[in-house]
Amino acid sequence: MSDQEWITVLMNDNDDTVISDKQRKILEAAIDTFSEKGYAASSTSEIAKKAGVAEGTIFRHYKTKKELLLAIVTPTIAKFIAPFFIKTFAKEVFENEYEHYDDFLRTVARNRLEFVKKHFPVLKIFIQEIAFHDELREPYQKLFTEHVFLKFKKIIEHFQEKGEIIKLPPETIMRMSAASIIGYILPRFLLFSNHEWDDEKEIEQIVEFIMYGISGKR
Amino acid sequence: MSDQEWITVLMNDNDDTVISDKQRKILEAAIDTFSEKGYAASSTSEIAKKAGVAEGTIFRHYKTKKELLLAIVTPTIAKFIAPFFIKTFAKEVFENEYEHYDDFLRTVARNRLEFVKKHFPVLKIFIQEIAFHDELREPYQKLFTEHVFLKFKKIIEHFQEKGEIIKLPPETIMRMSAASIIGYILPRFLLFSNHEWDDEKEIEQIVEFIMYGISGKR
Amino acid sequence: MSDQEWITVLMNDNDDTVISDKQRKILEAAIDTFSEKGYAASSTSEIAKKAGVAEGTIFRHYKTKKELLLAIVTPTIAKFIAPFFIKTFAKEVFENEYEHYDDFLRTVARNRLEFVKKHFPVLKIFIQEIAFHDELREPYQKLFTEHVFLKFKKIIEHFQEKGEIIKLPPETIMRMSAASIIGYILPRFLLFSNHEWDDEKEIEQIVEFIMYGISGKR
Amino acid sequence: MSDQEWITVLMNDNDDTVISDKQRKILEAAIDTFSEKGYAASSTSEIAKKAGVAEGTIFRHYKTKKELLLAIVTPTIAKFIAPFFIKTFAKEVFENEYEHYDDFLRTVARNRLEFVKKHFPVLKIFIQEIAFHDELREPYQKLFTEHVFLKFKKIIEHFQEKGEIIKLPPETIMRMSAASIIGYILPRFLLFSNHEWDDEKEIEQIVEFIMYGISGKR
DNA sequence: AATGAATGAGCCTTCATTCAT
DNA sequence: CATGAATGAAGGCTCATTCAT
Secondary structure, eight states: OOHHHHHHHHHOOOSOOSOOHHHHHHHHHHHHHHHHHOSTTOOHHHHHHHHTSOHHHHHHHSSSHHHHHHHHHHHHHHHHHHHHHSTHHHHHHHTTSSSSHHHHHHHHHHHHHHHHHHHHHHHHHHHHHTTTOHHHHHHHHHHIIIIIHHHHHHHHHHHHHTTSSOOSOHHHHHHHHHHHHHHHHHHHHHTOTTSOOOHHHHHHHHHHHHHHOSSOOO | OOHHHHHHHHHOOOSOOOOOHHHHHHHHHHHHHHHHHOTTTOOHHHHHHHHTSOHHHHHHHSSSHHHHHHHHHHHHHHHHHHHHHSTHHHHHIIIIISSSHHHHHHHHHHHHHHHHHHHHHHHHHHHHHTTTOHHHHHHHHHHIIIIIHHHHHHHHHHHHHTTSSOOSOHHHHHHHHHHHHHHHHHHHHHTOTTSOOOHHHHHHHHHHHHHHOSSOOO | OOHHHHHHHHHOOOSOOOOOHHHHHHHHHHHHHHHHHOTTTOOHHHHHHHHTSOHHHHHHHSSSHHHHHHHHHHHHHHHHHHHHHSTHHHHHIIIIISSSHHHHHHHHHHHHHHHHHHHHHHHHHHHHHTTTOHHHHHHHHHHIIIIIHHHHHHHHHHHHHTTSSOOSOHHHHHHHHHHHHHHHHHHHHHTOTTSOOOHHHHHHHHHHHHHHOSSOOO | OOHHHHHHHHHOOOSOOSOOHHHHHHHHHHHHHHHHHOSTTOOHHHHHHHHTSOHHHHHHHSSSHHHHHHHHHHHHHHHHHHHHHSTHHHHHHHTTSSSSHHHHHHHHHHHHHHHHHHHHHHHHHHHHHTTTOHHHHHHHHHHIIIIIHHHHHHHHHHHHHTTSSOOSOHHHHHHHHHHHHHHHHHHHHHTOTTSOOOHHHHHHHHHHHHHHOSSOOO
């Protein structure tokens, strides 16, 4: 996909790309199954049964099982990284949409948490399968390093220059920020999804942690 | 397994449990294959070929494919958590083996990093498959919550009382500490294993980060 | 199966339950093979080849090899015992359809011989395998003891009261009658099927034998 | 085998042909297993386990699984038909060992019943497997038709000439006699072996039946 | 003589995919 | 479009048999 096409895809935030009822049922069933048993351990026949369609119908819409996987994962991941991708993203930051790094963090964290809440099964599939399918890695790798990553970098450098955050390599800052947020989100959904979580409070604590650590000294 | 049996297993730190040459080759081939393609997508015939044995030979040693998986993962995971499990672990901390929480962190991080360096393929299999196999979760779940987790908690509370670290719930402190360390280790091996890493320096930065965050204020 | 369902099955005397052409070929090939080599020694691949279908096709129609066995044996056995099962069976006897016990014997013998002639391969499978598969025994055991056996018993008692036959336990009378008939049918088909048999004459001799023995005295 | 060799085998009525302890255990385990699950469905590994020997040991004594089968069945069947085989058998009958056909029947029935009681598992294997293995049929076929059968025939003709029994073909008389006896023995051991049987009385009834039928008329 | 690890052919079954209807 | 019967390759696993020890 060219960048131009990506933008088209990414901006298209409505879920209702015209897909037939059967197609939707197939996707739902596939998400369910892949998420629960993993891609390789899921059979198309099981998915067909769960979707209430004939086995052949799946292959009418998706030439192969792998294409079905991509049809599930690709648009969701696209939407997941879309906000970091849009042209205005970095600009907003510099133009005082976010006065401080922690405002930025807070917003991103809330934002993405909301997204994960809505799309966890698909994201789980992505996380599980990315290690095994080049088709899942490649399209985002370039996208990520050339756009998302670069934008983050600029933002971090921006706040480093403002003296708000220390001058570790931006990659390191990014990694630590991301790890802290992901380190909440992942167990929250993967291990303790039925636990009651006060996300707002937790995010606040995470942001605090990222900024000031656990020593209590400022 | 009873706790007593666990201790026996965990303490048995020598890799040379008497296994035949063929058996070792099977395990190596299986680690290779599972790690690369995932458990479900790996075929026993492929493993056999890679190990240079007949397919039947695998099943002579491991009744089922899943048993082979467990034979690979179980002892490594056992050894991975063993240090946190031994009786003296918490005691050492209290008796000033570690004067400060960051000393403790540093040691654990170094320590486990070393382990991961040695056993990453197996750990990758574990991470990938734990979501799909109860047999992989169950044996460690109790062990973890009742021993490892409890010990960490005591340690954290110990340093909280000393006023070294803030009084967030110990679970939260733990999660943040762990996330920060894992957030380094995972990409280090999973995504950028061929990159040159100065682990010593990175660990230092992580510990700093955990203690004081990225704001630069103390 | 409930008794009601049994009746449905048993009465359904037409062989043309809608089965596809391939399905019929599979059944024929399976009967051939099971009958010739026994169930355990027959391979599904051989059956598939003989039937001219892919091996997978067998399993599309019959979930397991054992289900295939049952699909072959069950309906035939059902039809075999059906005549003794129908409501009117005993009644016909009492209402002078059969004036004497030997009339009754003659009819049953002729009747079942005809059936065996038509279905010997399947019956052979049944005889061979009944010892090893509960699924083959169970459905008929109750049916036999509660219906067939009871009806025979009544018939025998009927003729005992008429003074036509001696007052041994009906079970014994039954056993002797059955053994004499089976003792003809079994070798006739199992050992000397290519021999020319005058069934009508043989049956007459058997009935005579059952009634009067071999001493020649009346 | 030549007839001469047969005689040697048949006469050797002692079970203690010198076989090692292990060998005996193998035979016992094999009888158990074959009898319970059938030859084809029994695995040598299961037999080895049950016998408490290594798998290889079985094949040291019996080159193939089939040879093991024959080693079990052959001597028992030989012993089973031995009495009808010995030179004096027919002579005894003519020389008034048995004054009447029913004396003869009674003795044979008692005699063979006793044998079956002792060797039922092996006989069951024989019955089950004879249909599938030429090696089980061939050696006895000639033996049976040329010796046993002929002797029986003479005996029957002897009593026919004495006017004791009717002049049906001797084969028929034989078949009826045998069927009546087998028709008792088979269900007795195969279906109702735990039932309490008064064999003496039953045999008497069978002999009566064979001689005079069930009509009660003489 | 006895072992038991090793073999590789073959087993039953499942799977993704195709195609005539 | 949708179906579902059909495919045949591949899967995990078992088996009788061999052979070095």
